[in-house]
Amino acid sequence: MTNFFKAVYNLIKRTLAVIKDIFVPGKIIIKDGKEVYPPKPIGPYVVIILIIVVYFAAKATDFSIPVLVRRMLDFKFGPFSLVKRYFPPDWSFWPEIIDPLLETIQMSFLGSFLGAVFALPAAFFASSNINKNKILLTSSRLILSLFRTLPIIIYASLFTLIFGLGAVAGTIAITLFTFSIVSKMLYEKIETVDLGAFEAIQSTGASKGKSFITAVLPQILPSYYSMSLYSFEINIRYAAILGYVGAGGIGFDLDNVMKNIRLNDRVVVILFFILIVVVLIESLSRFLRGRLG
Amino acid sequence: MIKFENVGKIYPNGTEALRNVSLEIEQGQFIAIVGLSGAGKSTLIRLINKMHDVTAGTLTVNDTVVDHTLTGKELRRFRRGIGMIFQSFNLIGRTTVIKNVLAARVSEKSFFTSLIGWYSKEDKIIALNALDQVGILEKTYGRVDQLSGGQMQRVALARTIAQDPTIILADEPVASLDPITANQVMSDFERINKELSITIIANMHHVDLALKYARRVIGINDGEVVFDGPASAINNDTLKKIYGRELTDDDIMDT
Ligand SMILES: Nc1ncnc2c1ncn2[C@@H]1O[C@H](COP(=O)(O)OP(=O)(O)O)[C@@H](O)[C@H]1O
Ligand SMILES: [Mg+2]
Numbered sequence: 001m002t003n004f005f006k007a008v009y010n011l012i013k014r015t016l017a018v019i020k021d022i023f024v025p026g027k028i029i030i031k032d033g034k035e036v037y038p039p040k041p042i043g044p045y046v047v048i049i050l051i052i053v054v055y056f057a058a059k060a061t062d063f064s065i066p067v068l069v070r071r072m073l074d075f076k077f078g079p080f081s082l083v084k085r086y087f088p089p090d091w092s093f094w095p096e097i098i099d100p101l102l103e104t105i106q107m108s109f110l111g112s113f114l115g116a117v118f119a120l121p122a123a124f125f126a127s128s129n130i131n132k133n134k135i136l137l138t139s140s141r142l143i144l145s146l147f148r149t150l151p152i153i154i155y156a157s158l159f160t161l162i163f164g165l166g167a168v169a170g171t172i173a174i175t176l177f178t179f180s181i182v183s184k185m186l187y188e189k190i191e192t193v194d195l196g197a198f199e200a201i202q203s204t205g206a207s208k209g210k211s212f213i214t215a216v217l218p219q220i221l222p223s224y225y226s227m228s229l230y231s232f233e234i235n236i237r238y239a240a241i242l243g244y245v246g247a248g249g250i251g252f253d254l255d256n257v258m259k260n261i262r263l264n265d266r267v268v269v270i271l272f273f274i275l276i277v278v279v280l281i282e283s284l285s286r287f288l289r290g291r292l293g
Numbered sequence: 294m295i296k297f298e299n300v301g302k303i304y305p306n307g308t309e310a311l312r313n314v315s316l317e318i319e320q321g322q323f324i325a326i327v328g329l330s331g332a333g334k335s336t337l338i339r340l341i342n343k344m345h346d347v348t349a350g351t352l353t354v355n356d357t358v359v360d361h362t363l364t365g366k367e368l369r370r371f372r373r374g375i376g377m378i379f380q381s382f383n384l385i386g387r388t389t390v391i392k393n394v395l396a397a398r399v400s401e402k403s404f405f406t407s408l409i410g411w412y413s414k415e416d417k418i419i420a421l422n423a424l425d426q427v428g429i430l431e432k433t434y435g436r437v438d439q440l441s442g443g444q445m446q447r448v449a450l451a452r453t454i455a456q457d458p459t460i461i462l463a464d465e466p467v468a469s470l471d472p473i474t475a476n477q478v479m480s481d482f483e484r485i486n487k488e489l490s491i492t493i494i495a496n497m498h499h500v501d502l503a504l505k506y507a508r509r510v511i512g513i514n515d516g517e518v519v520f521d522g523p524a525s526a527i528n529n530d531t532l533k534k535i536y537g538r539e540l541t542d543d544d545i546m547d548t
Contacts, residue, residue: 196383197396200449203342204456205372206400210407214399218388 085261089268097253101273104249105281107171108232108239114171115178116228122179123186124212129195147180152238156247167248174239178231185227186220193219225292229285236281240274250274294319294355295341295460295492301349302336302516310336312516314350320459321490323483325497325507325524328535332513334496338462341494342375343368355459373400376453376491378463382445384437390448391433394420397456423451427481443474450481454489461485463495467502472546475499479506499546500532 023045025038057063072078125131125140152173159169197215202208243251254270257263295318302311310333318324326334339345340352343359352359357371384393398416399407406412412420424430427447432440437448446466453461463482467475483506486493497503503510504524512520512535519534520527532540 194386196379196381197385199344200377200379200383200452201385201396201399203344203372203375203377204397204400204452205369205374206407207369210399210402210404213404213407214396215385218385218392221387 085264086268088265089272090265091269093266093269094273097250097270097273100243100250100253101277103167104239104243104251105236105277107167107242107249108174108235111171111174111239112178112228112232112235114175115180116182116224116231118175118179119182119186119228120224122183123190124209126183126187127190129191129193130198130208130212130216144180144183147176148184152177153242153245156242157245160246165246165248170239170242170247170249173242173247174235177238178228178235182224182227182231186224189220189223189227190216222292226289229289229292233282233285236278240278294353295494296353297350298352299350300340300347300352302333302340302345303348304345310516311340314518316511316518316521318492318494320492321486322509323486323493323495323507324509324511325495325503326511326513327497327500327503328513329537330498333516334513335464337513338464338494338496341460341462342372342377344377369400373456374459376456376458376461378446378449378453378461378466378495380465380468382442382449384445384448384452386438388437389434390424390429390437390440391417391420393437393448394423394452394455397452400456419457420451420455423454424448426454426485427451441474442470443478446470446478447481450478450485454485458491460492460494463493465496465498467546468498475502475546476505482506499544500527500540501545 022041025041028036028038030036075081122140122144125136126144128137131137131140155176156170156173159172160166163169163172193216195216197219198211201211201215206214239249239251240254241251243249243253244255246252250270250273254267254274257266257270295316297314297316300311300314301309303309314337326337328334336345340347340359341354343363346361347359354371355374357363359371363371385396392410395412395416398412398419402412421430421433424433427450429444429447429451432444432448437445440448461482466482467478470478479502482493482495485491495503495507497507504527507524510520510522510524510527511518512531514535514537520531536544
């Protein structure tokens with residue numbers, strides 16, 4: 001019996017030692033008495049804070065399993081009620097969604113293209129290894145991070161106020177969104193690039209801009225294509241919801257047929273076509289990225 | 294002519310890399326700068342094309358005073374006349390040999406034509422001639438990443454020739470090459486120096502190579518010039534002064 005208690009005692013002692021070592025690692029003594037002090041870890045504290053935050057977030061949003069289950073099984077308003085209203089779908093409606101669908105693709109293509117084009121010069125100014133002017137660097141980064149603060153749907157509704165309802169507002173919103181994420185990904189990429197060639201071309205008397213185009217661009221081009229295609233891939237999905245705020249595309253029609261009980265049998269048709277387009281564009285983009293990357 | 298008058302260099306972080314350097318280098322000389330790692334060789338070379346700024350004394354290169362007033366367009370025009378070769382070759386990866394050599398011409402081109410990567414026929418002829426001069430014309434349309442170290446350094450040399458400089462600065466040009474290739478590249482330098490009468494200033498860690506190819510040797514120890522004279526005047530005592538110790542195997546390429 002005493003052996004058993006001893007074993008438990010040892011186990012607890014060892015566990016406590018491990019925990020202590022995780023949170024406050026002690027010094028390590030190696031041969032000839034040299035001491036090495038490991039740095040204070042932050043990982044374990046981050047995990048604890050994460051657990052606390054998740055707990056409170058779940059509490060604040062009333063996230064409770066029983067409520068979820070009750071809602072799922074509610075035949076009047078739950079998911080099953082949707083099946084009753086959405087099926088059978090009215091497939092004959094499909095010719096009417098071709099135009100808004102094409103508009104959605106156009107918005108997303110044009111917006112992605114323009115955003116990616118503008119992102120290149122922006123990334124040039126926002127790369128700390130290229131731009132040595134502290135003021136220019138800080139201000140360009142500040143502007144880029146400001147652009148990233150708002151979600152795309154808010155930009156879209158703001159732009160409908162300026163440019164009126166329709167695809168122009170949506171396209172500009174997608175341009176801005178693409179610009180803000182591609183420029184960030186790009187300057188982070190540029191900061192990892194070997195600048196030897198850039199220095200060499202500058203030493204021939206070429207300006208920074210021309211040296212960048214000549215020596216840095218060829219190195220980042222595959223990543224740049226890949227980032228731009230990837231944002232096109234994401235944007236097609238965003239473009240499909242921008243219509244909710246009147247910024248053009250298929251979202252407007254989707255919103256309409258969802259709200260209007262008599263048109264509910266069209267919902268599945270629209271969703272099906274969006275699915276097809278998203279899958280097609282994703283495969284195309286993945287194919288091209290594989291080729292260019 | 295390059296003229297250092299009591300030139301000093303203190304980096305922004307306070308490191309004094311060069312102290313009271315006075316030198317005169319006539320057009321067409323082939324000079325090796327030798328010294329321990331950290332002695333200030335790279336710093337000296339980089340002052341000449343203003344990759345770093347002089348912090349004391351006066352530096353004059355081909356009648357241009359290289360000081361803080363030399364900036365912008367003027368600096369870029371000044372740099373066109375000075376080529377630079379690096380230990381790590383500093384080629385543009387993922388692209389062809391000819392594109393790398395043509396890159397030496399972008400300083401003369403408009404922003405737009407460099408953006409679309411278009412080069413004139415004259416530029417192409419200059420580039421091809423430069424490749425021919427270093428003997429790798431047959432690699433013109435191959436990718437640079439597929440070349441050997443020696444070939445890469447030749448492409449870099451061709452790039453510099455295509456720039457049509459009066460001076461070539463070479464920072465440890467053969468330190469990452471094997472002895473045989475190193476000798477071949479040094480002979481290229483020698484030939485270019487003779488045929489085109491371009492001034493060549495090469496930092497060399499390896500004393501034997503320096504003595505073999507350069508006619509004038511400048512020894513630097515801890516930021517100061519401790520020897521300046523013909524290669525033939527170098528003996529064990531002068532080497533000890535430059536290196537502050539007996540030579541080790543590391544200091545000799547052994548060919
Ligand atoms: N950019 C820099 N900033 C600060 N100190 C530097 C810089 N470059 C070189 N140094 C310092 O200046 C001294 C000379 O360096 P360097 O000219 O590179 O010597 P070498 O080329 O002979 O090895 C060294 O002490 C080095 O640490
Ligand atoms: Mg050096």
